[in-house]
Amino acid sequence: MTPSGATRAKPVALVLALALIALLFTALAAWQVQRMQWKHALIARVEAGMVAAPVAVSALPEDDLAGWEYRRVQLSGHYAAQGTVLVSGASKLGSGYWVLAPLAGPPGTIYVNRGFMPLGTKLADVRAAMPAGGITVIGLLRLSEPGGGFLRSNRPAEERWYSRDVGAIAATHGIAADARFFVDASAETPQQPGAPVAGLTVVNFPDNHLVYALTWLALALLSGGAAIVLWRKAR
Template identity: 40%
Template sequence: MTASTHNGRSLILPGLAALVALAILIGLGTWQLQRKAWKEDLIAQIEARAYGDPGAIVPESDWATWRADQDEFRKVRITGTFLHEFEAPVYGLAPGERQGAPIQGYYLITPLKPATGAIVMINRGFVPTDLRDPVRRPESQPQGEVTITGLVRAPEPRNPFTPNDDPAKNQWFARDPQAIAAAHKLERVAPFLIDADASPNPGSWPRGGQTPLTVPNNHLQYAVTWFGIALTLIGVFAAFAWRRLKGPESVELE
């Protein structure tokens, strides 16, 4: 066996490791490009739907086929009566006065009953932790007919880190209209929520207008970074292999 043959075989394991790393890096770069396309579509939806005059919500007859990609972020207006006895505080964070210092508190999800008799869940806005109990904000629950303007939102997705809700204690961790409705045995419930706009509420709480409409899109630079690392890996391994294969060839190995 020649030294060059031995050196070539010694590249098998490093080569396999480099191929695995290269596949991972290319996969990450490709995923970022896919995320870029998704983010651009999301930004286009917001730009097309969230501004201008509000429209009506999708009629109840179409709720069974409602799709977020066709309706989310659309600006709407609805009139009805709040069912404050079923108010659901959903744990969450809101931007604080200083960047990077969010405020802990709750988003108040309250059923609204329009004249049709159906139910539409309204995210009325955010309250800090010490105002979770409505007793501490008695002016925050208007009675009688109200008109809400806001943005249509899909139910908040859950992930493996989302704690389990505890309906018995009225503790919620996802803005899920169907789960909240089921806990209170409410029927004919819309498959979406409406995030109320920033119109002031009595007593200043809750504070609406919490929907983020400015969406960062840095996925192209992330993709370029991953692809750049992949190219660097190719260059480093090529130099390593070239040096290994250019080793002494005059030595015969038994």
């Protein structure tokens, strides 16, 4: 290849590379638009479920519950002190614990996040203060959180829990509970003096997909424009 031919080949290769990059950025922009549509549908579903009339836990499907997360549900039964645990966490009230307790009733035993207690709370005191009578709970359905918290694994032997891993908690305490989910209580009836603070569920779905889509589209236009300029110069 002559020097002039080699010189011409270099801009052509760069033009092709920029064109491919522009196509890639365009595809990423389209993907972010699809993600935005999915996220908006998710937010609409969750917002509707959080204000809808509560559904009885017995009416939940036996298979996938992903589409029911954050749906208002209702259940009744008796709390069991055995199997109640404190799960490290934080809320708008500060650092402390979520009180996760098994509620035995139809259609079986369901773990309920009764609410928040501050640092310094003793598990023995929480168990001793469990209500003895029947309780009706209205709250939000949440999926189990297996594995542990960020950078911290659950340590069942030491009763140190960093995530609401219903399956592991139930197995550790010999409780035959539904391991798929728990209920974030928003209200207990009758109300108990000194009960954990319920209704602190935070629902926040980041929705930055439009910004990402516009960013990828801008990069696609820049890459495509650079390709056109180089191609014209090469000609």
